[in-house]
Amino acid sequence: MQEGRRARGTGAGWKRHIIRQLKHRDRTQNARFHDVIHSYNKLLEKSTLLKQLTETIQTEPGSRFHDEAPGPPGVPETDGQQKEMEELDTYNGKLAFEACEMRARIQAQEDVMRIQNTRMADLSHTLESQINQKNQLLDDLAWIVATNADLKEDYDHVHRQKQGLEAEYQSKVVALLAITDDIMKRKAADAENQNELNDRRKEELWRRHCKKALRKCVSSDAGLEHTQTAGGTETSGSAEGEATVKKTRSQSMISLGTSRFMGTIRNVLGFSFRKGKVDLPREEPWHCSPNVCVLCCVPTKALCNKEVHESEVHAVQFSPNSRTVATGGADRVIKIWNVNHGMLQVCRTLEGSGGGITSIEFDPSGLQILASSFDGAAHLWKLDGKAYESLTGHTGKVTAAKFKMSLYRAVTCSLDRTIREWDLQKAACIRRISVSSYCSDVVCSDYYMISGHHDKKIRFWDSRSESCFREVTLEEKITSLFMDQEQGQLLSCSRDDALSLFDLRSSNVRQSGWVQVRM
Known part of the structure; x- marks a missing residue:
């Protein structure tokens, strides 16, 4: 409403301004032509007076000449009248000339007035069109204000819906994260259980292989002991034979040396494992086997741990003699390291x-x-x-x-x-x-x-x-x-x-x- 009143006040202001301008122009033009009109009126009065005098003179001299013709004294009066007539004609010509000039001026002023009237009519028409346009703009403004109000209501409604959806989305995200964490925990627990099960299976398989290998080794050693102690004699009975076998097995387990045990483990790992009986030389005892196997295991401790680059390390390589190590990373340089007693000493940087x-x-x-x-x-x-x-x-x-x-x-x-x-x-x-x-x-x-x-x-x-x-x-x-x-x-x-x-x-x-x- 305030904007409408302000718009109406602004429209009334420019109307009053145009009216004031038109009145000022009228006053200016009237003051400019006031003297001309006054002079023109005087000329009209003089022309009327001259016309009356001329008519009077044209009528009076004849009668006067008719009355005074017989006497001689009338001659000088006729000459005076003639002079007066000439003066009147001259004055009449001047007045006629001035009247023509005044008529030309009046005609020019009338032309100017006509042009001014035409311009006033155009301005009035323009003013009317501007007023109509202003009214149309006011109507458009009112429609836009109403439309904006409707859009604002729709926007507020959509914004409230968006806030509700965002809150629902956040709750869904939190629930999804909770479900994901639960699933990951379950997977981790399942993986840990599976790893434990696999470890138990591997340990059981390892235990079985060890028992099987030890059983084969013990049986072979028992045969050797029996042949060395018995010579060519036979056992007296089955009970004594079983006791001898048990005693021999216990003695062979005691006499099982490190080298023979390592060989057994090597056979279990698949280095020289054969199905069936183990082919061992009869004359070679258990404790003096020349075969030695070195077991390998996963390292549990690092000999040296240090930061060698300013960023990630992407590549590492030993030299052919294993005395030098080259490392390269995201810092665009290669560093050469000397390996000395398990420690790394920088030797050179390649850029x-x-x-x-x-x-x-x-x-x-x-x-x-x-x-x-x-x-x-x-x-x-x-x-x-x-x-x-x-x-x-x-x-x-x-x-x-x-x-x-x-x-x-x-x-x-x-x-x-x-x-x-x-x-x-x-x-x-x-x-x-x-x-x-x-x-x-x-x-x-x-x-x-x-x-x-x-x-x-x-x-x-x-x-x-x-x-x-x-x-x-x-x-x-x-x-x-x-x-x-x-x-x-x-x-x-x-x-x-x-x-x-x-x-x-x-x-x-x-x-x-x-x-x-x-x-």
Whole structure:
């Protein structure tokens, strides 16, 4: 309402302003033409008076001349009248000229007045149209205000609904988190129970194997003792034989040495386990067996634990002589460490990479280091000098870089779905292989290259051509590959926590299993 009153007050103000302007213009124009109109009225009066005098003169001189003609004294009066007539004619001409001028001025003023009237009519029409437009705008404003009020009500209603839905969503999220936590706890408990069950099964299986192996060893030792003590005599009865066997078993258990026990454990672990009887030499006693087996176990304590990089460590590699360790991480540097009595001592820092290090490898001589990085390049350092080379050409992250059997050849794989072979003397790419899936790791042998890919396939490539002569498909994406020094076996890792062992000579999978990691 206040806005409407303000709008009406504003409209009345500009109306009054226009009216005041028009009145001021009328007063100005009337004051300007007032003298002209007054002079014109005087001229009209004089013209009327002159006309009356002329008519009077035209009528009077004849009668006067008629009355005064006989006498001579009338001659001078006629001359005076003639002069007076001439003066009147002259004055009449002046008045007529002034009247013409005044008429021209009046005509010009009338034209100006006509123009002013036309403009006033136009302004009045414009004023009327402006008033109509203003009324229309006021109506539109009222409609907009009403519409905004309706929209505000709808918005408030929707906002209240949104707040209610948000509160409901938050409650659902809290309930979902609680359910998820409950499920995770149940899964953790089930996993722990399953792990305990698996451990018990493994312990029971281990106990059975140990009992079986010890039983076989004891039976063999009992036979040897019996032959040595009896010589060629026979036992007197079954009771005495059983007692002798029991005594012999107890003595053999006492005389079971460390070396023989280690050999037994080695047989259980599958190093030389044979089904049936154990083939032992009769003349060799238990306590002096030359076979020694060293048991391996999972380490429980770290010899050295220290922060070696400013950020994550992505790669670590021992040198061929195991006296040096190279580490690389997200801080774009490679650090060389000397291993001394289980401790790491920094020896050198290699710089030059434009991205984080993804893999590291020593050459067989241990004098060169080849590393791949996130900057789409592989980098080569020579430890006996300051030589540095950068192998550029990939358009994506280089996931692995490996030396070939030759010291002057290297192979890299990248996320750009290419495998490249490099001449390290020229730092140039000599072969490029395109694949359908990006490569995660690569290993090299004398005659072929093996690559693991994101499409769950292991591909075998001929070193002399770009052809893939074999593909092996696993259950999940390949993450890493490793080949033994004899180039006879290949170990692969995949995303499903599985390890697969391949026999490269027979071209088949020897063993495949899943790794269970317990935190």
